[in-house]
Amino acid sequence: MLELKGITKDYPAGDTVVHALKGISVTFRDQEFVSILGQSGCGKTTLLNIIGGLDQYTRGDLIINGRSTKSYRDRDWDTYRNHSVGFVFQSYNLIPHQSVIANVEMALLLSGAPKAERRERAERALKQVGLADHMHKRPNQLSGGQMQRVAIARAIVNDPEIILADEPTGALDTETSVEVMEILKELSRDRLVIMVTHNPQLAEEYSDRIVRIQDGLLTSDSHPVDPAREHLTEEQIQAHAVADARKGKRGMSYLSAIALSFNNLMTKKGRTFLTAFAGSIGIIGIALILSLSDGAQNYIADTEKSTMGSYPLTIQQTSMDMASMMTSMMGMSEDATRENTSGEVESKDLVNDMVSSVANGATENDMVAIKAWLDGNPGDIDNYVTDIQYTYDTPLNIYKSDTSDGVVQVNPATVMDSLGFSMSGSTQTEMMSSMSGGSGSAYDVWTPLLSNKETWKRDYDVVAGRMPEDWNEVVIYVDRNDRISDYTLYALGLLDQGELRGMMSDVLAGEKVESREMTSYTYDDLLNLTFKVLPESSKYAEQDDGTWADMSDDAAYLEDEVDAAETVRVVGIVRPTKDNSSGSNWGAVLYAPELMEHMVEAVDESPVVAAQEDSPSTDIFTGTPFSDDVDVNLSMEDIDQMIAQMPAGQGEQLQAYVDQMRDEGMSDEAIASAFSRQMSEQNDNATYDGNLDILGVADLDDPASISIYPIDFEAKEHIDNLIDDYNEQIRTDGEGTEIQYTDIVGTMMSSVTDIVNAITYILIAFVAISLVVSSIMIGIITYISVLERTKEIGILRSIGASKRDVSRIFTAETFIIGFVSGVLGIVVTVLLDIPVNMIIEQVAGVANLAAVPVAAGVGLVLISVVLSLVAGVAPSRMAAKKDPVTALRTE
CATH class of the missing domain: 3.40.50.300 (P-loop containing nucleotide triphosphate hydrolases)
Incomplete structure (x- = not known):
C-alpha cells in the first residue's frame, strides 16, 4: 500500500x-x-x-x-x-x-x-x-x-x-x-x-x-x-x-558497463576512432623510443657479451698500474703540471715519472690464493660469468707430424721470423692482434677454447666434423665465408715458410713481390691433419756426466722426439656464429683447455724435471751447486776446455763463434771477458725455480694469468664488487695481497648504457607531454558524451541505476578509449618499426634493431588506460550527480 x-x-x-x-x-x-x-x-x-x-x-x-x-x-x-x-x-x-x-x-x-x-x-x-x-x-x-x-x-x-x-x-x-x-x-x-x-x-x-x-x-x-x-x-x-x-x-557489473559503453561508442565509430588515434599519438612516440632504446640496449648487450669474450677481466702474476703510466706519459702527473715561476726553462721528469709510476704500481698477485678463492664460488660468481680461464707458463710446442722434410714448428708460430721481422715479441703481439681483429690471440694461431662448452654452441657453427671431446682433439676455425688466411696456412705448415725467407728484404729493396696463387682445401684435407705435441722438457737430454743439455738445436734429436711425441688430430671445422663478433678473421686452431693441462702434467712427469726436483740445490744444466755469487771470470784455457767437453755439434758451433770473433780482431782477453759476462748473466738466472721455469714446469693451482669472462656489464660490476670486497677483507685482516686486475672493456664502454638511458628518458619526457594533452582531450570528449547522453542518464536513473552505475558507465567508456588508444599505439609502432628497421639496416648495417618490448607494450597500454580513467573522473562524477528529473527533460 x-x-x-x-x-x-x-x-x-x-x-x-x-x-x-x-x-x-x-x-x-x-x-x-x-x-x-x-x-x-x-x-x-x-x-x-x-x-x-x-x-x-x-x-x-x-x-x-x-x-x-x-x-x-x-x-x-x-x-x-x-x-x-x-x-x-x-x-x-x-x-x-x-x-x-x-x-x-x-x-x-x-x-x-x-x-x-x-x-x-x-x-x-x-x-x-x-x-x-x-x-x-x-x-x-x-x-x-x-x-x-x-x-x-x-x-x-x-x-x-x-x-x-x-x-x-x-x-x-x-x-x-x-x-x-x-x-x-x-x-x-x-x-x-x-x-x-x-x-x-x-x-x-x-x-x-x-x-x-x-x-x-x-x-x-x-x-x-x-x-x-x-x-x-x-x-x-x-x-x-x-x-x-x-x-x-x-548494481551493474563492470562488464555490463563496458558492453553498454561499447555499444554507444560504436554508434559514433568515426569520432571514437579519431579520439583513440589522437590518444595513441603519445603512446606511439614513447613506444618508438622504447623500441629503439631496447633494440640499442640489446645490441649493446650483445656487443658487451662478444666484447667480454675478447676483453675479459685479466689477473696477471705481475700487475702494473697502467693508468698511472698513461698519466705520466701524457705529462699529467702532479710534478709535471706544477707551474714554473722561476723565469727559466726547467726540465720536466717525464721518463722518470713514467718509470717510477710503473715501478710503484707494479704488484705481485697471489695467484694460488686467488684461484682458491674463485674455486670457492664467492658471491655465486659462477652465475655471473661465461667462464673463468686459467693459463700457464708451460709452452705449447706443436709441430707438423710429417718430419720427412725436417721439423716444422707450428706453435709458437715462426712466420714472423721467416719474414725477417726483428721486432720484439710484444711489438709483434700488438701488430698481429690488430691484424686479427683484436681477438687477443697475438701471432699464434693456436687458441684455447673456453672450458664452458655452452659458449661453443654460442660462438661456433660446426661446418664439418665435430667439436673436441678429448685433450688431443682440435678444430680448424675459418671465417664466415669458409676462408682462412695464408698466415695461418704458413703457421700450420700447409704452405712452405721457405717462400717467406727474404721476402721482407726484397720489399725493402724496392723489388716487387709476386702474389701467390690462391689455394683451396677440401674439408677432408683439413680433417686429415695431425700434429705432434712436444713438452718443453723433452728438448733436454741427459749427458754422460749426469748434466742435462738443451738439444733444441740438434735437428736429428728433435726429429726423433717429434716423431715419438703424442699426436693431436683435427676433428672438426667451425666458423663463427652470426652473433659472434669477437673471433679471429684470419683463421685459427682451437683446442680444449685439457690440452694445456695435459702438457703441464707431461712436463711434471718428465725425467729432467724429476732430476732437478731430486737435486734442488744443484743446477742440473751445469752440475754445479746454485750460488749467490754470479760473477764468472773465464780464461781462454777455460773456454777451450768447455768446447772440448761439449757434444760434437755444439762444440763445433761454439768454436766457430770464437774463431769469428778472432777474425773480427778481438783479442783472447776480450773474448774471455765477453764469455765471462755472458756466463754471469746466465748464472744470474741459475736458480732452482728458474730452471723449473726453463723446463716449462707449472702448477695447476698457480696459474700465470686468470681471465674472467662476465656475462654482461651488470655481471662485470658484480664481479668488480666481489673483488673490492676481497681486497677490503685483505686490508682488514692485514694478511695476503690485494687483487690487481686489468679491465679494458670497462674503461672503454662503462658509460654507453647510461648515455642511452639518459637520452631515452629525455625523449620520453618530451613525448609524455603529448600523453597529457591526449588525456585532457579524452576528458573533453567524455564530457561531451555526458552532455549528449544526459537524457539517457535520466532514463537509467528512472529504472533504478545508482549514481555509481552511471559513473561506472562513463568510466567504462574512458577505459575502452584508453585501451583502444594503447593497443592502436602499439600496433602502429610495430608497423612503423618495419620501415625504421629497413632504414637502420641500410645506414648502420644492424638488422632488426627496433622492436617493441612485450613488457613495455603491455605497460604502455596500462598507462594509456590509467591516464584515460583519470581524465574521465571529473566527467563521470558530473554525470552521476545529474538530477534525473532534469535529465529526462533534456532533448
Missing part, C-alpha cells in the same frame, strides 16, 4: 520559491488503476516523480508498505525504482543505440540478473505486449505505439508493484491509445497502476479511480481509501519488509 501524507514540493526559482505541491495526502491500494487528472502545471507529473522516487518531497512523508521513506538513502531509492516501480513515459524514453530487447533488459541489467535470465524475462515481457517479432530492431525502426509498448515491457520486466504512466497516450493516435490503455488495464489486475493524463474520456473508461489535482492541491477522489477498513496489519508490514530486504541491490 502506498500512502502520501502532507506531501509538499517547493522549487527555488531565482529569488522566489514555486510551490508545486501544497500538502497532498492520498493513499493508493495495491491493486487498482488510478488516473490523475488536472490542468498543465498543476503538479501531476511532480507528484508522479515523487511517488516513483525520481524527485524528493520537501515536507510530508511517503509511506511504502507501512515504512516511512524519510530515512531512505540513495541506494534505497535506487532499489525502490529498480524493483518496485516501472515508468512509462509520454516520449517513450528509449535508449536509441540499444536494440529493443536490450532496452527491456536494462532494468534487469541494473539489478545484476544473469544474462540468460535477463534474456528470458525480456522476451516474455515483449511477448506480453505483442512485440515478440521486433525484439532485435532499433527503436527508430518502430512506430510510436510500438515504442510505447517497448516502454511498457521495460516497465514490467522486473515485475514491479507499481506502474507509473505519465501521459502514455499523449503522442499516440486514438487506435494506438486504446491498445496501450488495454495493456495498462490488464496490468492493473495484479498491481497498482497510476496514470497521469489530460484525457478525461480515457480516464473514465479505463480507470478504477480518478484523482483530480488543481494548483498543487488534491480537489477530488472518486474512490478514496477508508483507513478504518483498508489498512495494513503488522503481519503484512513485516512481510513487505522481508520481501524488500530480499530484493536487494547488486
Whole structure:
C-alpha cells in the first residue's frame, strides 16, 4: 500500500520559491488503476516523480508498505525504482543505440540478473505486449505505439508493484491509445497502476479511480481509501519488509558497463576512432623510443657479451698500474703540471715519472690464493660469468707430424721470423692482434677454447666434423665465408715458410713481390691433419756426466722426439656464429683447455724435471751447486776446455763463434771477458725455480694469468664488487695481497648504457607531454558524451541505476578509449618499426634493431588506460550527480 501524507514540493526559482505541491495526502491500494487528472502545471507529473522516487518531497512523508521513506538513502531509492516501480513515459524514453530487447533488459541489467535470465524475462515481457517479432530492431525502426509498448515491457520486466504512466497516450493516435490503455488495464489486475493524463474520456473508461489535482492541491477522489477498513496489519508490514530486504541491490557489473559503453561508442565509430588515434599519438612516440632504446640496449648487450669474450677481466702474476703510466706519459702527473715561476726553462721528469709510476704500481698477485678463492664460488660468481680461464707458463710446442722434410714448428708460430721481422715479441703481439681483429690471440694461431662448452654452441657453427671431446682433439676455425688466411696456412705448415725467407728484404729493396696463387682445401684435407705435441722438457737430454743439455738445436734429436711425441688430430671445422663478433678473421686452431693441462702434467712427469726436483740445490744444466755469487771470470784455457767437453755439434758451433770473433780482431782477453759476462748473466738466472721455469714446469693451482669472462656489464660490476670486497677483507685482516686486475672493456664502454638511458628518458619526457594533452582531450570528449547522453542518464536513473552505475558507465567508456588508444599505439609502432628497421639496416648495417618490448607494450597500454580513467573522473562524477528529473527533460 502506498500512502502520501502532507506531501509538499517547493522549487527555488531565482529569488522566489514555486510551490508545486501544497500538502497532498492520498493513499493508493495495491491493486487498482488510478488516473490523475488536472490542468498543465498543476503538479501531476511532480507528484508522479515523487511517488516513483525520481524527485524528493520537501515536507510530508511517503509511506511504502507501512515504512516511512524519510530515512531512505540513495541506494534505497535506487532499489525502490529498480524493483518496485516501472515508468512509462509520454516520449517513450528509449535508449536509441540499444536494440529493443536490450532496452527491456536494462532494468534487469541494473539489478545484476544473469544474462540468460535477463534474456528470458525480456522476451516474455515483449511477448506480453505483442512485440515478440521486433525484439532485435532499433527503436527508430518502430512506430510510436510500438515504442510505447517497448516502454511498457521495460516497465514490467522486473515485475514491479507499481506502474507509473505519465501521459502514455499523449503522442499516440486514438487506435494506438486504446491498445496501450488495454495493456495498462490488464496490468492493473495484479498491481497498482497510476496514470497521469489530460484525457478525461480515457480516464473514465479505463480507470478504477480518478484523482483530480488543481494548483498543487488534491480537489477530488472518486474512490478514496477508508483507513478504518483498508489498512495494513503488522503481519503484512513485516512481510513487505522481508520481501524488500530480499530484493536487494547488486548494481551493474563492470562488464555490463563496458558492453553498454561499447555499444554507444560504436554508434559514433568515426569520432571514437579519431579520439583513440589522437590518444595513441603519445603512446606511439614513447613506444618508438622504447623500441629503439631496447633494440640499442640489446645490441649493446650483445656487443658487451662478444666484447667480454675478447676483453675479459685479466689477473696477471705481475700487475702494473697502467693508468698511472698513461698519466705520466701524457705529462699529467702532479710534478709535471706544477707551474714554473722561476723565469727559466726547467726540465720536466717525464721518463722518470713514467718509470717510477710503473715501478710503484707494479704488484705481485697471489695467484694460488686467488684461484682458491674463485674455486670457492664467492658471491655465486659462477652465475655471473661465461667462464673463468686459467693459463700457464708451460709452452705449447706443436709441430707438423710429417718430419720427412725436417721439423716444422707450428706453435709458437715462426712466420714472423721467416719474414725477417726483428721486432720484439710484444711489438709483434700488438701488430698481429690488430691484424686479427683484436681477438687477443697475438701471432699464434693456436687458441684455447673456453672450458664452458655452452659458449661453443654460442660462438661456433660446426661446418664439418665435430667439436673436441678429448685433450688431443682440435678444430680448424675459418671465417664466415669458409676462408682462412695464408698466415695461418704458413703457421700450420700447409704452405712452405721457405717462400717467406727474404721476402721482407726484397720489399725493402724496392723489388716487387709476386702474389701467390690462391689455394683451396677440401674439408677432408683439413680433417686429415695431425700434429705432434712436444713438452718443453723433452728438448733436454741427459749427458754422460749426469748434466742435462738443451738439444733444441740438434735437428736429428728433435726429429726423433717429434716423431715419438703424442699426436693431436683435427676433428672438426667451425666458423663463427652470426652473433659472434669477437673471433679471429684470419683463421685459427682451437683446442680444449685439457690440452694445456695435459702438457703441464707431461712436463711434471718428465725425467729432467724429476732430476732437478731430486737435486734442488744443484743446477742440473751445469752440475754445479746454485750460488749467490754470479760473477764468472773465464780464461781462454777455460773456454777451450768447455768446447772440448761439449757434444760434437755444439762444440763445433761454439768454436766457430770464437774463431769469428778472432777474425773480427778481438783479442783472447776480450773474448774471455765477453764469455765471462755472458756466463754471469746466465748464472744470474741459475736458480732452482728458474730452471723449473726453463723446463716449462707449472702448477695447476698457480696459474700465470686468470681471465674472467662476465656475462654482461651488470655481471662485470658484480664481479668488480666481489673483488673490492676481497681486497677490503685483505686490508682488514692485514694478511695476503690485494687483487690487481686489468679491465679494458670497462674503461672503454662503462658509460654507453647510461648515455642511452639518459637520452631515452629525455625523449620520453618530451613525448609524455603529448600523453597529457591526449588525456585532457579524452576528458573533453567524455564530457561531451555526458552532455549528449544526459537524457539517457535520466532514463537509467528512472529504472533504478545508482549514481555509481552511471559513473561506472562513463568510466567504462574512458577505459575502452584508453585501451583502444594503447593497443592502436602499439600496433602502429610495430608497423612503423618495419620501415625504421629497413632504414637502420641500410645506414648502420644492424638488422632488426627496433622492436617493441612485450613488457613495455603491455605497460604502455596500462598507462594509456590509467591516464584515460583519470581524465574521465571529473566527467563521470558530473554525470552521476545529474538530477534525473532534469535529465529526462533534456532533448
